[in-house]
Amino acid sequence: MSSPCDHLEDDEMDLESDRYSVASSMHSVSTSATSHDWEMRSASPAPSVYSMTSSLRASSYREEFGRGINNYSEVYRLPADDEEFERLDFQHIMFMEVMGKYPPPLAEVLADDTPGVTKATLDLGCGSGSWVLDVAREFPHVSAVAVDLVPMQDANMPPNLRSEVDDVNLGLQHFYDSFNVSHARLISSGIRDYKGLIDEMAQTLRPRGLLEVAEFDFRVYDANKEPIMPSRLEEETPCIARWMNLVNVAVEQRGGEPDAANHLHRWTAEHPDLEDVVCREFWFQTCPWKKGSDPQSARDNRTGELMREDILAFLKSGRPLLLGSDIDYFLVEELEMEAMRELMEATSQTYIRVQTAYARRRPRRR
DSSP: OHHHHHHHHHHHHHHHHHHHHOOOGOOOOOSSSSEEEEESSSSOOOOOOOOHHHHHHHHHHHEEETTTESSSSSSOOOOOOOHHHHHHHHHHHHHHHOOOOOOTTHHHTTTTOOOOOOOEEEETTTOOHHHHHHHHHTTSSSSEEEEEOOOOOOTTTTTEEEEEEEGGHHHHHHTTOOEEEEEEEEEEGGGGGGGHHHHHHHHHHEEEEEEEEEESSSSSSOHHHHHHHHEGGGTSSSSHHHHOOOHHHHHHHHHHHHGGGHHHHHHTOOTTTEEEEEEEEEEEESSSOOOOOOOHHHHHHHHHHHHHHHHHHHHHHHHHHHTTTTTOOHHHHHHHHHHHHHHTTOOOOOOEEEEEEEEEEEOOOO
């Protein structure tokens, strides 16, 4: 039988474990902090292996509408729980199939070709960590840093990867001139100033370093690849488009930039420190709705099957954002159920568009 002192020792051990294993998660929830408030910054422990103790979970998450939401940002309101990480892992596989694993210059940029210099990679808003885990494992000589609002949870985190807890809206001054690759994917819903983020990412790079961003605009497009905007919403409009427009509005009301994807080309091309800018767009069917039997239709339908699974999970992920934005519960329920039906029956001839940009940092002027 344990004594009160035994319980006290257990609690102290738990707190001590938190202090050493998750030092980089000690993050204030103040909304007035700036990037110069160094106490907001993670301690960058090495190795940064996180043990999800009860006290850490309590400080990192809170439950809203049945999902785990981060405690550190009122802007980003999509879940940060195991269910969401499973969705992001699946989405990563889909993106690799369609978009390729990495931008073409990445292997050259991260090559182990400079004696005495350790190449480094930064992944902002890493989510489940799928992308940065691949980089760390495939380039074991590279030092990789994963940044998100909650600590990464991976039982097999490689030794050259560390996880840091931070809100990138505070700025990245502590990372300036430190990385050969700076990467962000699908984080616009939590970013107050995406153009400013691109500037910050550019400054994290060493000369000729590689920047890559990828986003979608929280819109659904029709069969002619025209956006289904709120002004076009009619009774016969696909419910997935109506639901996604609600998400677009809710993200903007929270302070995010849902339309950032549509400006990536301009923001990267006009940045004075970036060159060799390449922009691409990828069209994903929302479900396997094409009727043709030709190879292209078969490939598109295969992508549609993958995107359908992603969207079905995203319908659940969006509930805390929508319901927390005071959108009528019964409207959310109705649109979610009808969107699921459309997707499963493959009656919605619609697309999602993902836009990407990558660029190199200019050499320093002599």
